[in-house]
């Protein structure tokens with residue numbers, strides 16, 4: 293695809309924006325060809341510069357907004373448009389959510405799947421919500437300093453941002469301090485990234501380093517952790533190489549329920565949902581919509597560390613979690629024990645190639661929850677009827693996958709009873725949603 297694209301150029305054009313694409317770009321038509329315009333909103337007239345041309349569409353940037361949409365707001369971040377982290381800061385957050393819902397419903401309608409009820413969107417803080425991130429680090433000789441942040445939207449450079457309003461504020465406000473810290477290290481050119489993870493109380497920073505660190509660098513990093521009250525971990529190699537630098541004991545806990553009655557130990561390299569507040573709303577909504585009774589058996593596919601599994605286990609007879617990553621399966625078992633929950637079992641399986649002989653495939657289940665990655669759950673959806681579940685809750689982080697799988701699930705005797713979006717990633721075009729299928 294990339295090879296077929298040509299560089300843009302030419303004179304700036306004036307266009308009218310008709311709608312918003314799934315990636316949050318304005319859509320215009322020029323001589324019948326679709327143009328995706330970064331930074332433009334529906335209803336606006338903008339002057340654009342085409343940057344890239346492909347056969348089916350062109351890509352452009354908005355140079356000037358000639359007639360602004362009433363929904364336009366001033367982007368909060370001076371690096372908006374350069375930094376690749378956000379794509380919708382110029383649209384009011386209420387409209388962001390409404391647009392995501394509208395696009396999801398339109399895609400579902402286009403696929404011919406009837407939605408019986410639209411759930412109210414789950415909403416939380418629009419800023420400072422992101423508890424988990426991978427920050428790029430780069431010593432830029434030309435600038436004579438270190439940059440810490442996200443990659444640029446149009447290039448693989450680290451954007452020069454200094455601070456970030458989307459990250460949890462304890463880290464977002466300290467990107468400059470982090471850059472200064474690394475600038476002062478002997479190893480400043482040999483630290484490619486920092487993983488960030490936080491729970492209700494603590495923030496953990498994992499410094500990936502390519503060479504052994506000098507004693508002086510170890511002291512500088514530990515001092516920073518003490519001064520800023522951060523957990524500091526080092527990662528010299530793969531995920532197994534993690535070691536605590538400061539303090540000696542470090543623990544983060546995922547709390548899927550607002551009452552904190554379940555605590556799942558996790559680390560910065562584990563998959564957990566990035567937005568703690570929305571995650572708790574999401575788990576509560578899934579529990580409610582699945583209508584699990586105390587005698588029921590539940591199947592939780594793509595279970596990760598047990599974010600849904602353990603809350604479901606407290607309300608049902610038993611839950612079976614299935615997950616592809618063997619380390620996560622082991623951690624999920626540990627988490628169940630840690631919480632004194634003894635009615636769960638776990639299997640490691642590649643759900644892109646499910647084995648019909650697996651014990652969990654050969655049983656029926658009262659209720660089913662699935663929370664696949666962006667690629668969706670096509671293969672398991674194709675055989676979902678075998679489980680005979682009365683209700684299925686499908687948590688999705690990619691609308692096109694959900695829509696594709698919804699058709700497959702519907703065709704096995706389910707109706708799409710409820711569908712709603714969750715504002716898990718404000719200021720970005722990512723759409724998280726939940727669908728309830730009823731047999």
Ligand SMILES: C[S@@+](CC[C@H](N)C(=O)[O-])C[C@H]1O[C@@H](n2cnc3c(N)ncnc32)[C@H](O)[C@@H]1O
Pocket residue numbers: 563564565594595596597598599600614615616617620641642643644645663664665689
């Ligand atoms: C969106 S996460 C959801 C995790 C968990 N439900 C949660 O809420 O934290 C998707 C999970 O699917 C797992 N996964 C990805 N591809 C998979 C596959 N082919 N088979 C099984 N699990 C897979 C990932 O390891 C990850 O834990």
